[in-house]
Amino acid sequence: MTATVHVTGVRKTYGQTEVLNVDELVLRAGEVVALVGENGAGKSTLVRIITGMTAPTTGLVRINGTELSPGDPAHAQQLGVATVSQEFPLVGQLSAAENLMLNRRSGSRRVIYDRRETERAATALLERLELAVPVRRRLSTLSVAQQQLVEIAKALGREPSVLVLDEPTSALGSVESQRVLDLARELAAQGKVVVFIGHRLDEVQQVADRVVVLRNGSVVADLAPQEASQDAIVRAMVGIELMDLVGELPSLAERPSPMLEVAGLTAPGLGPIDLTARRGEILGVAGLMGSGRSRLIHTLMGSIPATSGSMRLDGSSYAPQHPADAVAAGVGLIPEDRKRQSLLPSASVRWNISLAALPALAKYRVGLSPRAERRFTDELRRSVRVRCSSLDQPVDQLSGGNQQRAIFARWFATKPKLLLLDEPTRGVDVGAKAEIYRLIEQAAAQGAAVVVASSELEELMQLTHRIAVLARGQLVTTVERAEYSKHALMTAANQSPGDAR
Structure with a gap:
């Protein structure tokens, strides 16, 4: 098959730290390539380079035979690249229809904006993709799952030749997830290349023609479907067997x-x-x-x-x-959208952990010193294994898994x-x-x-x-x-x- 995306000698460093080093990776038309790895393995960096969002330190990317201008997302779009991001780069104050039609002509030459035509075109796109979203509703009022469907439809509406799906089903139920997986297979059957980034290994196995595993910034495995058992994928990702990661369900008291x-x-x-x-x-x-x-x-x-x-x-x-x-x-809550509903993104890890416990600490430890509060927070951080450079590091600089563990630490402090x-x-x-x-x-x-x-x-x-x-x-x-x-x-x-x- 004809190579659609060709990554050659791509390396990315930040200061003295190397986060990506890929000698060669070829993504071919007509296949779904699953890109898997732990948080921090280099998946996001590689995708940002392919989509023009980040310039590599060395190396180049060719898309459909044309060299991509480093760090130029507009050029990547011109070459047929579209991305579905789990961060939803949408406009909350606009309707779902308006978000779907951003940067696309409404079809009318006489007016700048035709709401009726915009809603008609958005509805037609969603119906063609078999995705259900209320097009007139303001985006900020939609559920996380509905926003994810808008993001998917917006990318597919551009008719890309290369589609990058970054955790496309993470907010979806089983029915909607299956539809997205079917769309990925349909696009590959049409001769497009689909890059699928996912943590649900059953979905990876279902959708992928190849499973490319990254670890510490390098490609450590490129597995065909018959090789890509869940144990093989996990072993390549983290070096241990899947069952070694699974704990035992706590037994209940006889009559709790x-x-x-x-x-x-x-x-x-x-x-x-x-x-x-x-x-x-x-x-x-x-x-x-x-x-x-x-x-x-x-x-x-x-x-x-x-x-x-x-x-x-x-x-x-x-x-x-x-x-x-x-x-x-x-009572404690760890919500679906941790960034909008739980974290203080620019605040430190320390403040995000100690937030819920401060009233109790103040009640039982009158005049609690900053040193004692820091020691208390650091003990919690260690107990749930939050990896950070210091307690003062902004929490939005942590990986998704570490952010989630920080929220667990917050509630463990309250003994819920x-x-x-x-x-x-x-x-x-x-x-x-x-x-x-x-x-x-x-x-x-x-x-x-x-x-x-x-x-x-x-x-x-x-x-x-x-x-x-x-x-x-x-x-x-x-x-x-x-x-x-x-x-x-x-x-x-x-x-x-x-x-x-």
């Missing part, structure tokens, strides 16, 4: 008492919900996109006020009107009774994901009830004692661990709430 009791809970688009989470239990929440997974988590946290029903936490009435009420009651997690491993690599699993298991082992909402069924089946399945805002069933199967969970997720048992 309830920590969280929910009866008849309703909120806008949610309920009624009856739910119990026990001490030491990891309870999963599954469902398709729009099922109410995140809405349930945020209602339990008080960021979406309940409209009716009752809740009890550790035997006492619990009715949070604001997240501060939940924190005061002993109830820990709520929404897509806790979104956008992190296999090694970081395994560490996050261990932190979840650690919280449960210390007696907290842990509620985990995730679009990854394999993750929930591995991690949880029970799984509550939602559909259209209602609880349709709760599946016990002995009954776990993808078929059972997907069948339940596709039920109408009226069919619930």
Whole structure:
């Protein structure tokens, strides 16, 4: 097949630190190439060089036979490169349709902007791609999953010859994820090259014609489908077997008492919900996109006020009107979008870890010294293995996995009774994901009830004692661990709430 992208002698250094060193990599028309590796392995740097966002220190990239001007994204677009980023470089104050049609003519020569034509063209594009997004809604009001679909449709609407998909399914449910994987295969069948960056190894195996593994900035494996078992991929990424990364599910007490009791809970688009989470239990929440997974988590946290029903936490009435009420009651939240909903990006690692614990520290340690607060924070950092140059390093300079561990440290400092997690491993690599699993298991082992909402069924089946399945805002069933199967969970997720048992 004809080489579409040819990377030759590409090296990137920052000061004395080398982050990428690729002698040669050829991406051919008609294939999906999965690019995998731990956070910091060099994937993002390589993609930024291919897309013109970053200039290499040495080396060159040819696209369709033409040498790419280093660090020139406009030239990359002219050569047919489009990127779907997990950072969503979209305009929140514009509608979904306006974001889809940015930098594209509306079709009318008489006006600068024709809203009706823009919405018509956006709807036609989404229908052609079989993606469901309300085109008139302001982008900032859409869910993370819907924003991801807008980003995907925007890139595909440019009819690229080279498409880079950077974690395209990380925010999506199983149905939408499958559609994106199908689109990747369809584009490859049309003679385009597709670069797929993903941490979900089952998706990598399903979609890829080749699996290219990076470690410490270099290509360490280029695997054909028959060679790309999950164990082989993980071994190439981190040097150990997949099973060595997986912890054991904490065993429950013989008759654990309830920590969280929910009866008849309703909120806008949610309920009624009856739910119990026990001490030491990891309870999963599954469902398709729009099922109410995140809405349930945020209602339990008080960021979406309940409209009716009752809740009890550790035997006492619990009715949070604001997240501060939940924190005061002993509840912690690790949200889906950590950068917008949890982190203080420009603040230090120290402040991001100690934030939730400061009121308690001030109460029990009057006149807490900066030295004591720093020592307390550093102990937490070490306990959850946050890797940083110092406690004063801005948290936005850390990898996604380290940022997520910093948020775990924040809540571990409060010794929560109830820990709520929404897509806790979104956008992190296999090694970081395994560490996050261990932190979840650690919280449960210390007696907290842990509620985990995730679009990854394999993750929930591995991690949880029970799984509550939602559909259209209602609880349709709760599946016990002995009954776990993808078929059972997907069948339940596709039920109408009226069919619930």
